[in-house]
Amino acid sequence: MNENTQKLKALLQDAQHSGASEAKIISARDIVVDHHLADMCREPRCENYGLSKSCPPHVSGPTVFKQALEKFSQAVFFKIDVPSEILYSSERREVFQLLHEIASGIETSAVKMGFVDARAYAGGSCKKIFCHDHGECLALSEKGKCRNPQHARPSMSGFGVNVAKLFKTAGWKMNWTAHDTDSTETPMANVCGLVLIC
Secondary structure (H helix, E strand, O other), rough: OOOHHHHHHHHHHHHHHOOOOOOEEEEHHHEEHHHHHHHHOOOOOOOOOOOOOOOOOOOOHHHHHHHOOOOOOOOEEEEEEEEEEHHOOOOOHHHHHHHHHHHHHHHHHHHHOOOOOOOOOOOOHHHHOOOOOOOOOOOOOOOOOOOOOOOOOEHHHHOOHHHHHHHHHHOOOOOOOOOOOOOOOEEEEEEEEEEEEE
16 A cells, blocks of 8 residues: 555545544546536525625636646545434534534645645535624625634535535435435435545
């Protein structure tokens, strides 16, 4: 096992020790960028549209993201499996906080290992996750700096990352179960993050 492979294996272990249900190394070439998915942030308008520096229209978007992808060779793709009812409850924010913390933790570990350009993305709006009690995003209003720079990461949605295709590449089943279900089994859902590595 060469040194690079050992480092990537360590990043996968970091992800799972931090709370990810599963994590895989995928090729950056397998990350599909779909402009239509990013457009959905605007129409039908996401409730978080324009509220933070890490969501549209304040991110560079799919075109620039696609260009940036060219300098990366691999990525850590990870997911957290949760009972879907949690995503309709007050615990939702805690799940997304954990998601961003895992993503930022992998990014930090990768940088320390020598992957200095590592870049993390996660699901959900950082404004709603970390600054829900604050009226505005300090970074966006230019009245100060981000309150949570160590954990808050840009949302994949604003860059048009096709999560369904990432799940297929990873060989995972994507679950997104409706809130109302007659099944006797606990319906599950997934939230996910992505860390690009050179």
